[in-house]
Amino acid sequence: MSDAPIGVFDSGVGGLTVARAILDQLPHEPLLYFGDTAHAPYGPRPIAEVRRLALDAMDTLVAEGVKLLVIACNTASAACLRDARERYDVPVVEVVLPAARRAVAATRSGRVGVIGTVATITSRAYDDAVAAAPDVTLTSVSCPAFVDFVERGTTAGRQLLGLAEAYLAPLQEADVDTLILGCTHYPLLTGVIGLVMGESVTLVSSAEETAKDTYRVLARGGLFRDPELPPPVHRFLATGDPRSFTRIGRRFLGPELAAVLPAQPSGERAATGSPATVGPTAAGVRTTLPAGGGAAAGSADRAGTSGAQAPLPLSMAVGTRERDGGGDNVTTAVMATAEAVRQ
Incomplete structure (x- = not known):
């Protein structure tokens, strides 16, 4: 048994689709989510x-004591999965292989498509993932502007429809019967993607399959949290505007996302002179609050001096949200100081 949280990382809000699936399958487990929205x-x-940005973010999660890392970002999975598994002493779950595995099982014709960011498609990570499958042909298309729409909270409209028609035309021409949503932002666009591709095309999201992999890893390692304990506390960090993350993120996660604590890699913190930190450090990465946020200083980094782990700010509020129709209370840490909430 382990009370430590599951760490989930993405470049922005898209990884909350994976977090939602994990919460549904593992409701007794606490999550610590890191969204690097400043660099999305x-x-x-x-x-x-x-690779540098992703490892900085995951350093922060590991420093906070997570028992497992979920790279809920296809681009980051393609860029640094091997590095992450060599770097950390906790299991690392990613999103590419689970989605590819599901698509291979779902296709009837053997014609599979994948859409993703430029970096994901260029990496050929999905090509490698399906290479061993007999009689499967993969058509890959990059759809970079989709992420921008999701990060703005725009999931419908004439402009988005026109963009989707242009992006997805090669997949229609290839007559794919299964389409991998190779970016964790894309599930919020299933309406427009499904409209363009048609009902006969199966859309595969990595979220559910990644949650299943997370479940299996916890089971094999004996890392489940005791279900008899009180409801878990979920925490959320974002390097960009926490208010924007909260507003858009609730569309992915629902009421469990109450509020967000600003976070900043230590290299950028040093450049801006922001002095306040919360939590321990690792590999030179600190989770930080805005100046004047009232948090105690963090403890030592992996390579430097020793020190006790700093407590979380007393100004955090803890709220309870009732799941619609679920009947169980989910306690959520409101990861913001009173000052941050007022701003």
């Missing part, structure tokens, strides 16, 4: 930069 989207960035 990852897709157009060079692979080396994606």
Whole structure:
């Protein structure tokens, strides 16, 4: 048994689709989510930069004591999965292989499509994932602007429909019968994608399959949290505007996402001079509050001096949300100081 949280990382709000699936399958487990919204989207960035940003974010999660890492970002999975598994002493679950496995099982004709960011498609991660499947042909298309629409909270409209028709035309021409949504932002666009592709095409999201993999890893490692304990506390960090993350993120996750704590990698914190930190450090990465946020200083980093782990700010509120029709209370940490909430 382990009371430690599951760490979930994405470049933005898209990974909350994976978090939602994990909460549905593992309602007794606490989550610690890190959305690197200040640098979203990852897709157009060079692979080396994606790797650096992703490892910085995961360093923060590991420093906070997570028992398992979920890379809920296709671009980051393609860029640094091997590095992450070598770097950390906790299991690492990713999103590419679960989605590819499901698509291979679902296709009737052997013609499978995948859409994703430029970096994901260029990496050929999905090509490698389905390479061993006999009689499967993969058609890959990058759809970079989809992420921008989702991050703005726009999931319908004439402009989006026209863009989807242009992006998806090669997949229609290839007559695919199964389409992998190769970005965790894309499930919020299933309405427009399904409209363009037609009802005969099966849309495969990695969220449910990744949650199943998470369940299996916890089971094999004996890492489940005791279900007799009180409801878990979920925490959310974002490097960009926490208010925007909260507003858009609730469409993915629902009421469990009460509010968000601003976070910042230590390299950028040093450049901006923001002094306040919360939580321990690892590999030079600190989770930070805005100046004047009232948090205690963090503890030592992996390579440096020792120190006790700083407590979370006393100004955090803890709220309880009743799931619609679920009957069980889900306690959610409101990851913001009173000052941040007022802003």
